Amino acid sequence: xxxxxxxxxxxxxxxxxxxxxxxxxxxxxxxxxxxxxxxxxxxxxxxxxxxxxxxxxxxxxxxxxxxxxxxxxxxxxxxxxxxxxxxxxxxxxxxxxxxxxxxxxxxxxxxxxxxxxxxx
Amino acid sequence: xxxxxxxxxxxxxxxxxxxxxxxxxxxxxxxxxxxxxxxxxxxxxxxxxxxxxxxxxxxxxxxxxxxxxxxxxxxxxxxxxxxxxxxxxxxxxxxxxxxxxxxxxxxxxxxxxxxxxxxxxxxxxxxxxxxxxxxxxxxxxxxxxxxxxxxxxxxxxxxxxxxxxxxxxxxxxxxxxxxxxxxxxxxxxxxxxxxxxxxxxxxxxxxxxxxxxxxxxxxxxxxxxxxxxxxxxxxxxxxxxxxxxxxxxxxxxxxxxxxxxxxxxxxxxxxxxxxxxxxxxxxxxxxxxxxxxxxxxxxxxxxxxxxxxxxxxxxxxxxxxxxxxxxxxxxxxxxxxxxxxxxxxxxxxxxxxxxxxxxxxxxxxxxxxxxxxxxxxxxxxxxxxxxxxxxxxxxxxxxxxxxxxxxxxxxxxxxxxxxxxxxxxxxxxxxxxxxxxxxxxxxxxxxxxxxxxxxxxxxxxxxxxxxxxxxxxxxxxxxxxxxxxxxxxxxxxxxxxxxxxxxxxxxxxxxxxxxxxxxxxxxxxxxxxxxxxxxxxxx
Numbered sequence: 189x190x191x192x193x194x195x196x197x198x199x200x201x202x203x204x205x206x207x208x209x210x211x212x213x214x215x216x217x218x219x220x221x222x223x224x225x226x227x228x229x230x231x232x233x234x235x236x237x238x239x240x241x242x243x244x245x246x247x248x249x250x251x252x253x254x255x256x257x258x259x260x261x262x263x264x265x266x267x268x269x270x271x272x273x274x275x276x277x278x279x280x281x282x283x284x285x286x287x288x289x290x291x292x293x294x295x296x297x298x299x300x301x302x303x304x305x306x307x308x
Numbered sequence: 309x310x311x312x313x314x315x316x317x318x319x320x321x322x323x324x325x326x327x328x329x330x331x332x333x334x335x336x337x338x339x340x341x342x343x344x345x346x347x348x349x350x351x352x353x354x355x356x357x358x359x360x361x362x363x364x365x366x367x368x369x370x371x372x373x374x375x376x377x378x379x380x381x382x383x384x385x386x387x388x389x390x391x392x393x394x395x396x397x398x399x400x401x402x403x404x405x406x407x408x409x410x411x412x413x414x415x416x417x418x419x420x421x422x423x424x425x426x427x428x429x430x431x432x433x434x435x436x437x438x439x440x441x442x443x444x445x446x447x448x449x450x451x452x453x454x455x456x457x458x459x460x461x462x463x464x465x466x467x468x469x470x471x472x473x474x475x476x477x478x479x480x481x482x483x484x485x486x487x488x489x490x491x492x493x494x495x496x497x498x499x500x501x502x503x504x505x506x507x508x509x510x511x512x513x514x515x516x517x518x519x520x521x522x523x524x525x526x527x528x529x530x531x532x533x534x535x536x537x538x539x540x541x542x543x544x545x546x547x548x549x550x551x552x553x554x555x556x557x558x559x560x561x562x563x564x565x566x567x568x569x570x571x572x573x574x575x576x577x578x579x580x581x582x583x584x585x586x587x588x589x590x591x592x593x594x595x596x597x598x599x600x601x602x603x604x605x606x607x608x609x610x611x612x613x614x615x616x617x618x619x620x621x622x623x624x625x626x627x628x629x630x631x632x633x634x635x636x637x638x639x640x641x642x643x644x645x646x647x648x649x650x651x652x653x654x655x656x657x658x659x660x661x662x663x664x665x666x667x668x669x670x671x672x673x674x675x676x677x678x679x680x681x682x683x684x685x686x687x688x689x690x691x692x693x694x695x696x697x698x699x700x701x702x703x704x705x706x707x708x709x710x711x712x713x714x715x716x717x718x719x720x721x722x723x724x725x726x727x728x729x730x731x732x733x734x735x736x737x738x739x740x741x742x743x744x745x746x747x748x749x750x751x752x753x754x755x756x757x758x759x760x761x762x763x764x765x766x767x768x769x770x771x772x773x774x775x776x777x778x779x780x781x782x783x784x785x786x787x788x789x790x791x792x793x794x795x796x797x798x799x800x801x802x803x804x805x806x807x808x809x810x811x812x813x814x815x816x817x818x819x820x821x822x823x824x825x826x827x828x829x830x831x832x833x834x835x836x837x838x839x840x841x842x843x844x845x846x847x
Contacts, residue, residue, distance in 0.1 A: 202652030
């Protein structure tokens, strides 16, 4: 069976490498470093099933990328990864269509479980 | 000499003095210059009333009273003009409205001087004041004037109050003073006119209020921008009461002495009265100081300098609230900054067992975990610098030398990124007291940012300029510029748009410059570059 493709958008090598460690055996991973690259990739690559998106800013404006992604690909499942435990940001992300909100530092089990759940 | 004359004199002198301060300090800036004119007109009113009361004939008294009314008639128009300039709203037809108002005011002014029936003059000798002049009994004149007057004053107040909603707290406090001052000043003449209309015999108290008004204005703008309004009201009321009390005692004493002299010698003597005034003035100065000291100690828990202390306290509170805000931003930023490396370290250690035999993994582990630990270490160091800066070690510094030393440190980077350096050192005689190491750190952070935004070359301009006691150091780049959205946040801790930065550099720089009692101004245009201007004061 062909592995499902996940797009991972994070500006930090450490996080990208960590997600690679966790997910690479089960999924086909594509990495981008910032929002622009992310949108470019989404335009080109047709077969992306899930987007793991890092939200850096504590403010709602950090979710602008999510808005852009959703207007480009309304059907795409997006999981937000963030260092901020903020109810407002989480609920705003849900409103904008994110399927989940994962807090850093995350557990590898949690990532695997959730990714599996949304890709079934 | 009676209280009306004295209060007129006080209104004249105080308003004149304050108007000079406004003219001198405002250096042609519009709202303050307007206010200067307003106070000058109030002083004309005071002078007119004063000389009118001393006049020895009805015609002289009337002439001075007409002069006094130049102030009364023009002040509302100037006040209105001032308010317009202060709220800085571009109302439609603003110029036309202002011109029309000035024209109406000047028509009243012409009536004032050339239309003899404009005033009715009563004169009483042996009364509380010598002459009483007021607007004609002609009902229409008074009503028309009063409508004009009330419209200007109330509309100005309305503009000011509405303006309160849209401004920052410091400015808000200033506007509150204006409203308080205006209320005190205007309630005098307003009330007087109403009493005149209804033919009520009321003491002309407006002079006292007109004398207090400029004091409130001056106090608000020139000295206590940040002081809470309650302190001014409390202090104003208590001092007014105190002055009234002291003056009353003073007059009773003079009257008492002159009566004693008269009953002893059988006639009244001006020389004796003057001597009494002189003597009592001498005796009163220490007594007044004593009373003032007691009032200050009991009501304000301090001496005359208590206001300065209160101001300093308020400023400190503001700084502290800024700091609390900074710390909470810091905490949020730190959470993110430290959680990222923690996440990597955690995941890599978790997968260590599984990948023990994989040399590629081991290499990555060493590289990534190592650099993430370094990163946490660097964040903690910077944070300590930010949260608990060492005390300033002030020395006589040559700013140009500090700039040169900083630029030397970065000369390799300038070469590497093909950045041309232009130095324009225009300032001279730089005996600035500053902490050289911390200032160098501040310069370094800004210049590092400038270099970072010009990876493909550009021009870095470092210039210094001097104006009076201000020294400005400008660092300009031709990089990508800062977007309008980001500009208000660049000094926030952990705000960063670059991948490399922690976002602490500029906030540390900001802290250093603030500690030196200076400020930083930033101008930036996307695509053209940014300019950071540090302003320091020589002290």
